[in-house]
Amino acid sequence: MKAHLTRRYILSASHRLHSERLSDAENRAVYGKCNNPHGHGHNYAIEVTVSGPVSTSTGMVCNLVDLDECFRHEIMERFDHQNLNTLPEFANLVPTTENLAAVVFHILKRHFHGAHLQKVKIDETQNNSFEYFEETQRP
């Protein structure tokens, strides 16, 4: 019996969307207000979905405490209340929420081994959300 478990976490951070491959005028045209040199911030809601067989002895896909601890250590402690542009992951990567979703997915994939990582979904605002998963994993 395979089930999919999703946990939602809130992370607050600032960013500025600016690509070194574009001129200043092009950056302003492409990113609009998000190119403001001083940056801006969001409360990101990150949904992490893991999947696997439901253990007959625990009734669980994985122990939630382990997932929470991994997310706290690998993501919250490094990303919460930070300027994303200053983090090594975004030294050469524009910190759009598309890229943030992929970065979070790959960090969790390296560090969380309690169940199969299925998807990372990020609500940047109530109106925008982004999902990252490996193509073969879409339910």
Next chain:
Amino acid sequence: MIYLTRKCEFSASHYYHNPDFTLEENQRVFGKCANLNGHGHNYTLEVTVKGDVDPTTGFVVDLKRLKDLLSDEVVEAMDHRHLNKEVPEFAVKIPTTENLAIAIWERLSSKLRVAQLHRVRVYEMQDLFVDYYGEE
């Protein structure tokens, strides 16, 4: 193919306990959920069915029938009840959100006419939910 989702809510109590574990193991694995006096949640259930649109009615499924099915099979059976003590599936299975989603799927899938069950999503809290798609 159209997917249609109906939502309902129920409140229930439960605890997690595996009789094959020692008291210490139960507390280590299940933490606060192992408290044998139980605790409770406001669960939100989302049931998604799929099917073709009937050319006569324009429906994938008669929503009244789906609502009645959820009411009979889930709300009547589980709302304001103790899952371990009053819902037969959990006499032996631990009433985790995973097992709750599976139990609800099994209650609904055999009784659903016309449309096909696609997904059962159970929110235990706003920041925690489980999806079950049947045997994958």
